[in-house]
Structures are given as structure tokens and as C-alpha cells.
Amino acid sequence: MFFEFTVSTPSKTALVDITEKIEECIKKSNIKEGRCFIFIPHTTAGIIINENYDPSVVKDIINTLEKLIPWSASYSHTEGNAPAHIKSTILGNQVVAFIQNGRLKLGTWQGIFLAEFDGPRVRKVWVDIIGN
Amino acid sequence: MFFEFTVSTPSKTALVDITEKIEECIKKSNIKEGRCFIFIPHTTAGIIINENYDPSVVKDIINTLEKLIPWSASYSHTEGNAPAHIKSTILGNQVVAFIQNGRLKLGTWQGIFLAEFDGPRVRKVWVDIIGN
């Protein structure tokens, strides 16, 4: 079952927690046991799973990627957002997550994030759910 | 349904657009709605999804990875292709993509690329398609 929702990202770079949005898709699907594929159809944003408890983790991820792939370096792509393409490529644009008892089955500290690298923008997220 | 095709990569490092090759597999599968898993069975090449419109994006991805993981650094692996293993590990060897109306459902600017880091070589790509 296929779902799409949108996320308004707040700034140039941000990790936006979309775990609850995915839960809503699973609820609507009425699938109790299965897995969902989460895919972002953009080339300057990604999807990751990591800690959503302490917000300093998100800050460290963003700052370290900026140190490794700085906006200030020189790039060929003339639209000015080359580092956003590169960061997205390194993180990836998709994840799979499991469903048990009609809910996401994640680790205790895990959340699912949209990684924005060229915002603020309205981003689409696609979710494909298959049951057992 | 399982498919395999080969790609001759043109140089040491290259991002080769394989979107059309994947579309051909989907066509042959006759599956109209579903998803496909794309997997490369090599350890010095990867699979990514990013912009296939402006070729300078690909150039920036390649150049930035080379800056971060240079061929000139010193490594333990004596075959001389350690940076290719590391780049592949960071990008990953696989992606999932959705199928709608018998075609790949990608974002406007997205293409699927084989990322070659130790070419030129003939590489295999595996595609596993499942319908709804």
C-alpha cells in the first residue's frame, strides 16, 4: 500500500523526525505485521534512522557532515547546492523498517528522520507498506 | 522475479546511469505495481540514487569522495584498491525503488547509478522485483 505525505523543513539544514508520520501511514494501511519502505524523491535530502532522544546527536551529525563537505568549498555544479547532493548521496534516500502489532518496530533510541540539506522547502516522502 | 545484467564501466572512477536498464527489467517482469531491489555483488562499486540531469553533480560527488578518501593515502590492503572498498562501503551496494504503472517511480531529478571506484571493469547488477 502506497502513501505520500509532505514535510515543511525549517531551515537550510535540518534533521526532521518523521517517525509519527510513518506510524500514521501504518495505521491507515491496517497492516499489522510486515515492513515499510520509506523513500524521498529528492536529490538534496535523505532519510536516516538514528537517535531521536537527545537533540545534540542530530546537531553533531549535521556539524560533522558540514565539516567534511563544506558549503564554502569549490564545486562544479553551478546551482550552488552541490554539498547538499553529496551529503544526500552519502546518507542515502531511503530506509526499510519493520512493523509488528500494527506499529513500527524500532530500537529504543531510534527515530526516522528526513535529512534536509538545501531547505527550507516542502519535501515529499513516499511510503510503501507490505504485509506478511 | 530475478534479473541480472552487466555494465562495462568506462574508467577508474565513474557514476554510470543504469535507470534505463532497470526500466527494461521491470518491463520484462510485466509487474505493474510493486518495488525493485537493486544490488551490486561487488565490493569496490556501489549503487546510489541522485541527480542524473546535470553531469556536474556526478563530478562533484566523485571529487569530494576522492578528497575525503584519497588514493594517495596509506592503507593496509595490499591489492592497492582500499579506497574503492571504503567509498563503496560508505555509499552502499543497494537501493530499493518503487514501481507504478509498470515504470520506475522516481523523483523528477533522480536517476539510479552504478558507482564504479576500481574500473574499468565489467560489473554485474542484480534486480529483484516483487509485485503487489
Place this chain on the structure above:
Amino acid sequence: MFFEFTVSTPSKTALVDITEKIEECIKKSNIKEGRCFIFIPHTTAGIIINENYDPSVVKDIINTLEKLIPWSASYSHTEGNAPAHIKSTILGNQVVAFIQNGRLKLGTWQGIFLAEFDGPRVRKVWVDIIGN
């Protein structure tokens, strides 16, 4: 079909080959043709596929990640394991692999690894197998 197993990681940082553990899950599942999703429910460890033949490859991956995201840099996250979160985010916490004739279908040199970045610890691995 869903499986869970645990892995005791030997040190702060380590790539632990879990290919045989995955094969055992596939055997138990009795599924001959399909695919398996391998997911780690932790935020300071990842799952990757790369060479499991020459152990120097693993060493180069670990050392290069340490150079790019050093423990000695300064981070916001006060638990002291920020680099482990960042490394895991870059590698990802999951892979898919295909099943043929009741066995993993991998490339000649490929193995599946648990990537530990904040060990030694006992880590859980989740495996979700679906047949054709």
C-alpha cells in the same frame, strides 16, 4: 518470517562478520527463494556488506572512518559517543540480501558485517525474510 539474534562485539570499534548467522536464519525459515532484510536496532552500530576475505579491508574501513570522524574532536552530545552515532548514520543500520536455493546470494568476496562503533557490547540483529 522474523528472527532475532545477538552478537557480542569484541572491542570499541569492530566489523563482525555475521554472514553465517544470517544463513542460519534462512535455514530455519525454510524459504528457498526470496530476500532478507537485516536491521540493527541500535544507534551506535551499523550493518554493511563488503569484503570478508582479506581482513586488511576491514581495518582500512575502520581507520579511514576514524580519521574522518575522530573520537578526539569536540561534539555536543555529552554521552561521549557522538562519533559512533555519526559513523553509524553514514554507513546505515540495514541491508537487504537475496536468497537463492535456500542460501544467501552474495558476490564472491562479499560478507555481511555488524559495524560496532561503541563497544564492546551485546548487540541485537533483526532479520525479516520473505519468500517468493
